[in-house]
Amino acid sequence: MGSKKRVAVSACLAGHNCRYNAEPKGNPEVIKKLEKEGCEIVLFCPEDACFGTPREAMDLTATSEGVKALTKFSREDRTGPIVDYAEKFFDDNPEIDLFVGKARSPSCGVCTGRLYDEEGNLLSEKEAGIMTAEAKARGIKTVDDESL
Ligand code: SF4
Structure with a gap:
């Protein structure tokens, strides 16, 4: 009997x-x-x-130190904890076959994340979120929920 396909899914998609x-x-x-x-x-x-x-929303922002997740108004850099969470999640769940992320999320979007410059100008609407980037770096297949 073959093993089940393991799919990591953004929890908000499950309600x-x-x-x-x-x-x-x-x-x-x-x-x-x-x-x-x-x-x-x-x-x-x-x-x-x-x-x-609830919490303050974040934007993916292109900075001189690379792409960061900054809170929308207070401009706090929240990238580090998300990267740490993602690394632990994929370390704890090593056999993920597919990652399904919430479209347009700065953490979970796959190819629909919005990227802004530091003045708030939109640079792209095709970016990977911070957690998705970790999945991609590990060679996991990724897809936005709206494209599944
Ligand atoms: S998109 Fe990702 S970070 Fe945002 S609520 Fe859903 S699971 Fe959480």
Whole structure:
């Protein structure tokens, strides 16, 4: 008997109220599809784990030190804790076959994250979030929920 496909999924897609504004925004179709395929679903939410809910929203920002996740108004750099969470998550779950991230999230977006410069000008809408970048660096296949 073959082993189940293990899929890491942004917890908000499963209906967890872990978004920055504590408003639910699940994607039941994605969860149903994965369940129907018999996948093992492993949920994650770096931002809730690191900063709690609700919390200030963040933007991916191009800085002189690379892409950072900065809070929208107080401009606090929240990159480090998200990277630490992502490294631990993938270390603890080494056999992930697929990563399904919430589209447009600065942590979990796959190719839909918005990147701004330090003056707030939009540079791109095709970026990977901070947690997604770690998945990609480990060679894990990644997809936005809206593209699954
Ligand atoms: S997109 Fe990612 S960080 Fe944001 S609420 Fe969903 S799981 Fe958490």
